[in-house]
Amino acid sequence: MKRTKVKIQIQNAGLYPDDKIIMLSDALVKKWKIPTQSTLTLRFGSAKHEVRIVPLTQAGILRINDSMAAKCGLSHGDSLCIQFKLSTRTLQIGPLIGVMISRVYAGAVDKPFGAITAFSRELTDACKIYGASVFFFTPEECGSGDTLRGWHYAGKWVKSSFPVPNIIYNRLTARKLENRANVQQFIRHAKNQHQTVMFNEKYLNKTEVFDALRKETGLHIYLPESYLLRNFQMLKSMCTKYSTVFLKPITGSLGKGIIRVKRQPDNTYVCHFTNLNGARKQTFDSLSAMFSSLSGKIKQQRHQIQQGLNLISIGGRPVDFRALVQRNELGQWGITSIVARIAGNHHFVSNLARGGSLSSVKDALVRSNFPSGAEGNSKLRRAALAIAKGVETQIPGHFAELGIDLALDTQGRVWLLEVNSKPSKDDNTPLSGNESKIRPSVKQIVQYSRYAAKF
Known part of the structure; x- marks a missing residue:
């Protein structure tokens, strides 16, 4: 679908006889x-x-006074899609995109959003190219009103007021x-009152x-046997069936807290625990001794037990x-992309936070013991x-x-290990290429946002 875009120009309200007047390119008016x-x-x-429309000879322009721009949260130079319904x-x-982020580091002028600041700049640049506007807000700003305070990039990071956005992109990391009650209340308000898509x-x-x-019967082929670990009997059953099993915290990320259990030929059990320096090893004479040692950890946080x-x-x-x-x-x-992740030395998980490294799929398959002739990439x-x-x-949810x-x-x-609804913006960085270029993954967020907001 061909979209019409305009560039926003903001002028001093004193130049207008009527503050409701906005000026739009004559070609669009006609x-x-x-x-x-x-x-x-x-x-x-x-x-x-x-508002009242006054035609303007300049093509592709929407001119608006500064007081109305401030009320709307519009910035000079924004490139936005425009449509008229008679x-x-x-x-x-x-569309207006609001990205919900976990925190802002007020003292860090160059990196106010920490590790996702560069991604936030890139998303801002992508919006300018593809016709959208984006701002970033935290749970502290969520309320039940029709405006919220957030940050946008205008040569530097600036805090302003914005209307409830067309799209909410959830990047909360906890x-x-x-x-939080105020976050859930805000989401309900945005969806119900303003048809916001989150x-x-x-x-x-x-x-x-x-x-x-x-x-989904067609997906069974990809699913290793796995269950919520409820008791000793379940552990015993899985460890009898498989020589290696993994215990994974069901709400874990970045490879934290994963335990690998290996049954030895003499029926002892070796546990490897992930930590930042590698894997800590502990041997148990029996399965019951291992379960007793792990029971505190398992009670504290629910774990999934999965076939090795x-x-x-x-x-x-x-x-x-x-x-x-x-x-x-x-x-x-x-x-959008697939990358191979190779575990670091002394690690059994591949996460970059645990010393893993990235490779192209093709290179990883060539260097590995993958059977020749098998179509790994297409699979x-x-x-x-x-x-x-x-x-x-x-799964309910958008x-x-x-x-x-x-x-x-x-x-x-092929086996499924995990599905992450908050994929890291670093894991998918291209292995080569121009860093100043907008990544396909960022471009896709803007393009889907336009579709979801019906622009």
Whole structure:
């Protein structure tokens, strides 16, 4: 669909005889038969203002006075999509995207959003190119009103007031922030009163994902046997069936807290615990002794028990794959990128936070013990797309971006390890290329936002 875009120009209110006047390119006024003798409604996010249109000879321009721009949260130079609906006499500009982030570091002028500051700048640049406006806000700013305070980039990071956005992109990094009463109240208000679309609205836990995907018969092939660990009997059953099992905190991330359990030929059990320096090892004479030692940890945080897999490896270091799957400008799932992640020395998980390194899929398959002739890349792509569609079908909530962690075993079979609804913006960095260029993953967020907001 061809979109019409305008560049926002802001002028001093004193230049206007009437502060309701806005000026729009004459070509658009004529094309859309926009009335110029009576008032219309200008909409930006939840903001609505009565305005009168005056034609302007300059092409592709919407000129607005500074007092109205401040009320709307518009910035000079914004490039926005524009549409006119004669039936409702509404001129709508946007979309306005609000990114919900965990915190702002007030003293850090150059990096106010910490590790995601560079991503936030990149998203701002992408909005200028593709026709949208973006601001960033924290749970502290969430209320039940029709405006909220947030930060946008205008040569430097500036805090301003914005209407409730068309789109909320959830980048909160803690469940407790998502579950705060004021955040949930704000989300309900935005959806119900302003038809705001929110995507990636919640964290997924490991057991929830596997239980849901089991309902899709076509996905069974990708699912290692796994359960919520409830008791000793379940541990015994899995450890009898498999020589290696993994215990994973169901709400964990970055490989934290994962325990690998290996049954030895003499029926002792070796546990490897992840830590930042590698893996700590502990041997137990019996399964009951191991369970007794782990019971405090398991009671404190629920764990998933999962079948161990014989993964491909490079130099004895396991390899897995992170597929970034996103909805596109037509709302359909597509693969944006897949990268291989190789575990660091002395680690059994591949997360970059644990010393892992990135590689292209092709290079990892060539260097690993993957069976020659097997179509690894196409198998990974098929699996990632099928799993994303399974999440959409079986898990309540609106998702538009998923990090899907997959593995290949030494027989060439694809396995699902985890689905992450808050994929890191660093894991998917291209392995080469121009850093000043907008990444496809960032471009996709803006394009899907335009689609979801019906621009």
